[in-house]
Amino acid sequence: MKKLFTLFLIVFAASAGYAQFSLEGQLRPRTELRNGFKKPILPGQEPALFTEQRSRLIAGFKAEKYGFKFSVQDVRIWGETGQINKSDQLLSTHEAYGEFYASKNSTFRIGRQEVIYDGHRLFGSLDWAAQGRSLDAIRYLYKDEKGNQFDMMASWNQTGYGDGAPEPAKLVGNSYVITSGGGTNTRIFNLGLPKAQAMAYYKKTFKSGDVAFMLLEDIYDVDATSGENYGNLTIGFTPNFKTEKLKFGGQVYYTGGTSGKTETNGSYEKTDLSGYMANAYIQFTNLSGTPLLGIDYLSGDDEETTDKVEGWAPKYGTNHKFYGFMDYFYVGNGHGGADAKSAGLLDIYLQTTFKLGEKGKLLGHLHYFSAPEARTNATSGQSYDGYLGTELDLVFNYALTKGVSLSAGYSQLFGISDTMKQLKFNDPATETGDMQCWGWLMIAFTPKFL
Template sequence: MKRIFTTYIFTLIVALMVPVALSAQFRLSAEVRPRTELRNGFKTPTSSGFDPAFFTEQRSRLNVDFKDEKYALRFSLQDVRIWGEVPQIFKEDAGTSFLSEAWGQYFVSETFSVKAGRQIISYDNQRFLGGLEWAQQGRRHDALLFINENPKTRTKLHIGLAFNADKDKLEPAYLQAPGASFYSVGGNYKALQYAWYNKTFADKKGSLSLLALNAMTQNPDSTVSSKQTFGIIPRVKAGKIMLAADLYYQTGKIGEQNVNAFLAGANATFQTKATPITLGFEYISGKDDDDTSSDITNFSPDYGTNHAFNGLMDYFFVGPANGNVGVIDLYLKTKFKVGKGALLLHGHEFMTGSKQLDGEGSELGKGMGFELDAVYVRKLAPAVTLHVGASALLGTETLTTIRPGNEKFNQWAWTMITFKPTLFDSKEEEKKKKKKKKK
């Protein structure tokens, strides 16, 4: 009933907005994205005797974008489900439908605006703050943003604030009940404050971004911990070579434990006649097994699009967080045309970011394995894109020692087709009308 009611409300909003679009910008778009996967050692090594997983998961969205002179709105209704989880004839729906986005933005001036609601927070290459759109559900924040963007100076400054509560104490008791401020939603922050600054260099020679973020999490004893993350993200173009880096440092306290962790990555992309080639590395700190201190030295890219990093098989920071191990990732990436599409090839050599010991106390080797990813992408139509991917990971004794599963050779294959049409665009309709008048 709740899902049906949400759908009715969303449809009503669309119906009310269409007439208003005559004097403003109105866009209605949709997305249907089924993805079929064969998993045989995805995210962690498989074990002998285990059967591969084979399934199709689908994301469906309906998006409404509205923009007037002084404000903008976005509503995005989303449904995520596994094919077959609901019978052909049913009265109860096991699928998950919800508002993916619902925000409003007020333009105070040409350069300054305020944005509030459920929204994507995504910056730079999404290493630490990203929309996680590979996952069918995506990542969303309930937040208030103060945005200053000046095209003349090529600068952007975003300040974000969030404070989360849940309904374990129902309103109105929530306002004054004992323990009402305790936040019990696992894996999420209770409060967030951040500032992101970006400067684009002249002649598109690169950019520099700075990030300062404080995440406050609820402790079991009702106290609150705070962890700070500071980032520097430079991009510099030198001739035909693009140099990029990601430098992050984490500090603060989680309970009684001090945080002292970092991430350092750099890569260079060379433009050749045939294809671009990217060579790079990333070091994510871990915690040595023989480190007896209580300090947290393993870095955590908490809110990023982690699927885009450290291999597409998601062995690190997606699903399993990789514990205290950390990771060193040496990689080579390229892309070239194949027929009417493009083929992406990625190779990764993984090593531990810390000293790891076996059950007898002997130090394990640094190498964890090699992963090869291949993805074919082809545009079938302006609003239809096909992806076909295959990955293989050859692990080492170290990997099977520190992870569940005993098989060293692991595979993953998938195919995804994305339908992403614009159903109505007031701007395009206005252009069509003007063309007809000229004729």
């Protein structure tokens, strides 16, 4: 028996050299008090109080030439399902992909997966949201020892299959209008899922920083008669540099092309796009709190122009990370008003991070928001632009033990301007509540079973 057990250990150890299995869990309930989240709360309105919970089970497998990952999650609001419940349809797959290692430096990844580039600016995992973000795609990933990274991604999206009609019509045709996430809105900040997508990314890392370039093409529709594609191209450039005492850099993105077709009097017309964003920052890594000063500029729509969309926002980014934690701008909204045109955004911000002992950390962010493009009130005819408001975000993180962490946050919006009221309510005379704030408390369990 002893010899058999020893043989088993030898075989297991040998196999472990070629394959590795991992199993992790995540339980993340978060309680929020919303008293002016996303838009100012009005006098007499009751704040929202709820607990949202994410539960994930993540399995991974890696062998010598291939790998596999599967992540299933349950996302729910406490109390939205009854106590005696058979099925709630809240279970879903977050990631499910396979990898083929073509060489030491080359990997093909196929399936549903998180896509993250350049600090979540254009592509991000949206991990703050309980459901997160993942895409269906095939990616080629290359990375070598000289600091070169080259990625390509492609996808073809479909609502069901065929044209959605009953059999046998499902055997032919394609649904070229994919409306999930954007409906029929043609504004660039709220487009639906593209029909087809192609991305190329290159990053060069060197001793003093890195430089990255991105090309992203989204095709939203195809003219059945002419076969012409309706889509747009995004070009991005991200430089980052560092010295012994400083980090500095920025990002520039431009999107041109069309957002697809809109039907007008029985005929189809396309909406032209021409939007951009620019970011610059400098961080003092030698100072207490490592303060970071930055500025973001997102182009807006000119009120006088109706045939082109100049407003811009990250298409698949984690916008919650950038434009204030109260999500007033570009998180499920286009920051535009009744006409759905973007007023753009100028965000000047200061970020700090302080360590509190061995296990604690305090983050502090201060934002100064303004709108570069004016919006005219339909009743008075008066235009409003400029200062919007000032937001303070505080986040405390504490590691209770290995695999368990506690987080708490508080945000408050000060100085709500008439321009903000015009954008959020289409009425600068709207009376808002005296206190605009948002608070939350979250505990995260992240066990590693294997």
